[in-house]
Amino acid sequence: MELERLDRPHMYGTDMYWCACISALLGERERAVEFLRKGFAEGLMHWFDVDLHCEIGLESLRDYPPFQELMRPKG
Secondary structure, rough: OOHOOOOHHHHHHHHHHHHHHHHHOOHHHHHHHHHHHHHHHHOOHHHHOOOOOOHHHHHHOOOOHHHHHHOOOOO
């Protein structure tokens, strides 16, 4: 909850990334995907070399359709 309350735009979504990992590990898949969406909106993939396809903390999301859709290439 502490990470979720942070208001630090200079973190470029890394706080949302860690919230997503924690939520996924707790089995809160919908919440985890929402945190990832927020992280992307804040620049997560642009500023950091984050490979969400390999992140062990997000393992429980691999077969979750909203996560699969989020990770599908756009454009």
